[in-house]
Amino acid sequence: MEALVKASAPGRLDFLNTHQDYKGLPVVSVAVDLRTTVTLRRGEEFEITSLNTGERCHFSKPLIEGRSFCDYVKAAVISVEREGVVLRGFSGELYSDIPIGAGMASSAAMLVALVGAMLRLAGRGADLYTVAELAYRAEREVLGVPCGRLDQYGSAFGKVAVIYPKPPVRVERLEMRGGVFVVLDSGIRHSTAEIHPKRQAELQEAVEILREALGVESEGYWDFPWEVLEARRGVVETLPQPLRDRVLFTLEMQKSTERALAYLRGADVDKALREVGREMLYQHHLLSRLYEVSLPKLDQLVEEAVAAGAYGAKLSGAGLGGVVIALAPNREVAERVGQLSSAERWWVVEIDEGLRYGD
Template sequence: MKKDFSEALGRHEQRFGQAGLAFAAPARVNLIGEHTDYTGGLVMPMAIGFHTVATIGPREDGRAVFHSENFDEEASYEIASLDSKPEGRWSDYPAGVVWSLRQEGVRIDGFNMTLSGDVPVGAGLSSSASVEVATAMAVLGRAHFALDLKAVASLCRRAENEYVGAKSGIMDQFVVAGGVAQRAMLLDCRSLEFELLPLPAGVRVVIANSMVRHDHATGGYGDRRDEVETGQAVLQRERGIELLRDATLADLEACREKMPAVSYARCRHIITENGRVLEAREALLQGDVKRFGELMVAAHASMRDDFEASCSEVDMIVEIALRQPGCFGARITGGGFGGCTVNLVDVTKTGEFVAAVRSEYRAATGIEADCFVCEASDGALALAKDGTA
């Protein structure tokens, strides 16, 4: 689906007094495969039709100037001396991409960039990766420098890991850059090989935003990753396993007494989740929506109980969703501790589903949930190729 970014171009020209080029990157939702990516595991995300638009134009003083319309702020950096010193603000993400591109040997001249978009922030839909990939595409486009999907995703991940300091895996950047309309992506986060899978025509993905983001979300994500890595290190030492994705439940059980109980539980989630992703692949290939939904429900229970990364509000939305006619499955999506659920719903029931979820959640919590009916969209590379932005 083509989107018109002429308004973004016009606002950039009005602000900086120059014409620009616009590049867009979508958001993403992960259908199944949560917290598996940073141990080389399997995930099944899709790009969705919220976008960050990066509009870029030249300047002559060797600086990178970013204006964020969402934050109504401007940040300026001298490109030649840009180092990995994050400031703890929104501009760390685009600045980190410039830093990472320079690590790749890309020559970057001065530029003005306007960042705008409609990706919900803090909802688990990867607003940060959308900013990163949009920035990378804009800078590469202006430099007339081409990189393939793996390179774009990897440099954006490096920006988030080494510049921003967030312990993310590569799933978000990879699907934001390389997603394909009407397809889910099964991604092997170790090899970066991927398979595009058909989504049944008779269902829609509905995202329900709990509108809750608990204060411990960022720290909780880092804690969970540390707990996973502690367990993985035990498996490496005791069983000769390279990455957790190579471990079986039998391997984990054999090492149970040699790792903290929380690490055992976190690793159990990841091992079983990798298995669920493979089962979900088979379900999609067979058009078995019922089975796919059952796997989503099991994935949520694992995130809630073994990974302990859900919260009462999100659990409530899942419970409400599963009571509704036409809902095949529901689960938390994203890093956890709030944010969104992803729900698989009969296409003929989406209107009723959204109304019921919002009404029942509001009655129970007093919170008005945002709900979005989504289809799989093209990623940034496809958008740039077809001239949409």
């Protein structure tokens, strides 16, 4: 077992197929070059200090009390120990470049780095799937955050990651050559816990109607065979509003993502970036018009980004606030996009690798 371990994990952007993972459909993440780094040493109790805030977390038994920095550390310990790993204690530090509340999954990056460091300190070899899943369980099951697997898997695997969420979870990593992203913060705070349940209830109602009309077996929107609807668009058109729009959104977003991934897998780099940018704009249109999770401010940020030279832009995350991400051809254009935007704050980020150990 190593006496000292250092692990770091990147923030991530919700790139393509937003609002689709809870339907069992693939989502696409991009890891960025803002990271959280954890350094751990073996100890008798559990102690870790945030170098960003100076907050010190010290405990002998991990009892969850809320969703503070210390609770996230405890959740990581609980998740790892549930896997049968014995953690006798550690001391360490955590530092993060990832801004909180900026749509870059800072909490997921922290959990991925913590879980990776804990497993290595305990002498347990673990692949990226194990680290990502334990980080996901820490946030979803231990802390009770209503998240999908996008954040933790996107951070652990890095680069451009296509995450297929139906068990067994599968991840396809793609190389995206060229392109720089801009993250534009609307300054409007939002709550995933308020947005997801409403859309999920609408989808469940739609699925119950479609299940009977098509004679297919399904327990709900999670395992519904969405692909059968492509040849049965007429049935979708009979749904009442807003159910019809929610289902059309699901189908159109999936088709758009398949087109974007085909471009990314191709050999023409410049064409890929331009076409992916167009698909981002189309996906924002779908999120705004058919899923109704955009706001005038988010639409404005998208328009400003394109006017400043971005290939495309879309809201990232649950919507009704939060951030817009824009794809620019180079850093010079990306800086211009940020400077000319009406965003409350903004960052230029580039694609980065996932979980890594050492300096």
